[in-house]
Amino acid sequence: MTHDALEAELQAVVGEGHVHIGDAIGERYRVDVSRKYQSRPVALAKPASTEEVAAIVKLASRRGVSITVVGGQSGTVGSAVPADGGIALSLERMNRVVEIDPLSMTMTVEAGCILQLAQEAAEVQGAFLPLDLGARGSATIGGVIGTNAGGNRVIRWGMMRDMVIGLEVVLADGTIVSSLTKMLKDNAGYNWKHLLIGSEGTLGIVTRAVLRLRPIPTSRQTALIATERFEDAILVMRRLEVALSGKLSSFELMWSDFYAAMTEAQASQRPAPMAAGHGFYALVEAMGGDAVADNEQFERVLMSLSEDGLVADAIIAQSDRERENIWAVREDMTPGLTPLRPFSAYDVSMGIADMPAFVAAARAGLAKVYPDASALFYGHAGDGNLHAIVSRGSMDKETQRGFDTAIFDAVRDVGGSIAAEHGIGVSRAPYLSWTRSPAEIDLMRTLKAALDPNRVLNPGKLLDAM
DSSP states (O other): OHHHHHHHHHEEEEEESSSGGGGGSSSTTTTTTSSBBOOOOOOOOSSSHHHHHHHHHHHHHHHHOEEEEEEOOOOOSTTTTTTSSSSEOOOTTOEEEEEEEEETEEEEETSBBBHHHHHHHHHHEEEEOOOOTTTTTTOOOHHHHTOOOTTTTTHOOGGGTTTTEEHHHHHTTEEEEEEEEOOOOSSSSSOOOHHTTTTTSSOOOOEEEEEEEEEEEESEEEEEEEEEEEHHHHHHHHHHHHHHTTEEEEEEEEEEHHHHHHHTTTTTTOOSOOSOSSSEEEEEEEEEOHHHHHHHHHHHHHHHHHHHHSOOOEEEEHHHHHHHHHHHHHHOOHHHHGGGEEEEEEEOOGGGGHHHHHHHHHHHHHHOOOTOOEEEEEGGGGTTTEEEEEEEEEEEEEEOOOOHHHHHHHHHHHOOOOSSSSSSTTGGGGGGGTTOHHHHHHHHHHHHHHHHOOOBBSTGGGGGOO
8 A cells, every 4th residue: 555545544534634644754753752762654643533543443454554652752661652664643632621520520531631731620620630740741641541650649549540430442443442431330340441551552542531530639748858778768658658647649769879869960950958968868748638737747747757766857848949849859850860861761660678679689780780880769669669760871782781681680589570650662571571470471462362463553562572
């Protein structure tokens, strides 16, 4: 089939102006944020409805052309880079918040909606979409469902999986499966939506979702604390979970060298919230409904932890600006990461108690292959998710393999997972067997063959890239 013929068929579905061919396809649809993965899709299509998505999928299946959904391209493992010669599918025209139901506390939203816009729409209605992450301004709802994103508030409200009540998807043969229910309890047969959540677009294309909202918190307390030992940091977190009566919403843990690197790099923009030199730092946030009582409780609990010797230092934000400065340590990472480029970023998980052993093994493994390598560790302590930034000033395939082997060896040693919230994509696929058993991988292959026997959806990722 010629490019002109494909263009004509796609235009018949989505209309002129919403199809681009070959060199007319913009870079953001071909290259991921890491710039490690890029491709040359034959076409870019921008449907405006689930029905148009289904028609494109049927067309692609009939013509033997693959489809990859391209979202905000905020992933780091190559999950949303289209296949060479395939169709890139952008849902940017499917960006509506369809409905907010304040009684059911649900939001019905299209998959192309940017996360931050969904958050803001909920707030206007006095509701709260708890999912939050640094890429909120570019990540799409479909993307965070496809990767089962977690972010900064998992300790209280869970992963994206915990917020998806209903789902509408297009399968590989163009079948539309829609269950846009608002029911929290539904045990009528297999709960198929959980098969699609976190599948990276390899089993179906999410077009709409019903998300669970919460009453919007009216108070917010933010602090930066320091401890000398990892065990003390976790004891602090557990004490806060109880003493704050369930209001603890974030507990972002940072190793000392990460904190020093970020605050030193940001010094020209803002002062460091606290002096470097402690063993560990944690960004703590609570959300509640009574500003006066919650502030008093927050201060009282932190004082108690300090008196008990668990907290070495603490600073509580007294204004929105101070809160922003504290969060900037974790979210404004560009100044600190720029000197480390090129670097490799990792997103792994394990039992919380295993974190120190993992970090020690990772550092030892890296030092063995590349003594000049540096590694910074930080993450979401409440759910066992750690991020690592590894650099040595240059990067080639051999260096990348050395970094990967050291990090994933350490993950395997503690029985962890090589992908906590960013997915497998291309870069992590060769190591999937390090964290999943042969029986598990065989089951995944069986599911893929059943739902996408012709491998139309997002080929070259996850199982295909092993």
